[in-house]
Amino acid sequence: GENVEQHPSTLSVQEGDSAVIKCTYSDSASNYFPWYKQELGKRPQLIIDIRSNVGEKKDQRIAVTLNKTAKHFSLHITETQPEDSAVYFCVGNQFYFGTGTSLTVIP
Amino acid sequence: DTAVSQTPKYLVTQMGNDKSIKCEQNLGHDTMYWYKQDSKKFLKIMFSYNNKELIINETVPNRFSPKSPDKAHLNLHINSLELGDSAVYFCASSQVGGNQPQHFGDGTRLSIL
Numbered sequence: 405g406e407n408v409e410q411h412p413s414t415l416s417v418q419e420g421d422s423a424v425i426k427c428t429y430s431d432s433a434s435n436y437f438p439w440y441k442q443e444l445g446k447r448p449q450l451i452i453d454i455r456s457n458v459g460e461k462k463d464q465r466i467a468v469t470l471n472k473t474a475k476h477f478s479l480h481i482t483e484t485q486p487e488d489s490a491v492y493f494c495v496g497n498q499f500y501f502g503t504g505t506s507l508t509v510i511p
Numbered sequence: 512d513t514a515v516s517q518t519p520k521y522l523v524t525q526m527g528n529d530k531s532i533k534c535e536q537n538l539g540h541d542t543m544y545w546y547k548q549d550s551k552k553f554l555k556i557m558f559s560y561n562n563k564e565l566i567i568n569e570t571v572p573n574r575f576s577p578k579s580p581d582k583a584h585l586n587l588h589i590n591s592l593e594l595g596d597s598a599v600y601f602c603a604s605s606q607v608g609g610n611q612p613q614h615f616g617d618g619t620r621l622s623i624l
Binding site: 435436438440442446447448449450453455491493498499500501503504506 | 567613618
């Protein structure tokens with residue numbers, strides 16, 4: 405149940421641009437897909453999640469899309485700001501975290 | 512009030528020692544977890560308890576033994592510490608099951624000398 409692939413591992417964007425992070429999971433029974441943000445030296449915190457009965461969910465500048473057929477889901481951050489700089493983790497196959505994406509927003 | 516609290520925040524000890532990390536949550540959650548985050552920032556689940564019952568036990572050395580005296584507490588005891596045990600250990604909790612948001616503690620940074 406561990407195979408949750410996350411890409412890219414690092415991502416640098418200019419302030420105001422968009423950032424997209426993608427995860428692929430393997431367990432067909434998975435039905436809950438959260439994203440966590442971890443700032444340097446801090447704990448992971450949930451920023452958005454989606455359940456398998458919907459294909460997209462949006463919360464202000466953050467959105468998550470889910471493709472159950474292809475077994476992948478993506479995090480979209482629009483109008484990025486320097487405070488978005490952090491490591492982002494997806495979770496698939498119930499308890500398994502992706503390998504993380506270090507996002508840097510350049511002012 | 513801190514929702515998920517871990518103690519200690521930092522733990523520096525010699526190889527071969529035995530140490531414990533405590534975790535308590537006041538959210539009324541039924542499920543608690545221990546994760547290990549290594550130097551590459553990978554977050555790997557170690558154990559999960561649901562209402563004091565072990566439901567997940569990943570391929571963790573048996574030097575690691577979790578104990579849940581009640582559903583609000585999940586402690587982690589580590590015997591014969593090794594250099595490779597150096598990491599940040601996070602406790603988390605959620606409502607019952609693996610399909611709920613997890614709330615994390617602030618982590619315990621374990622350094623083995």
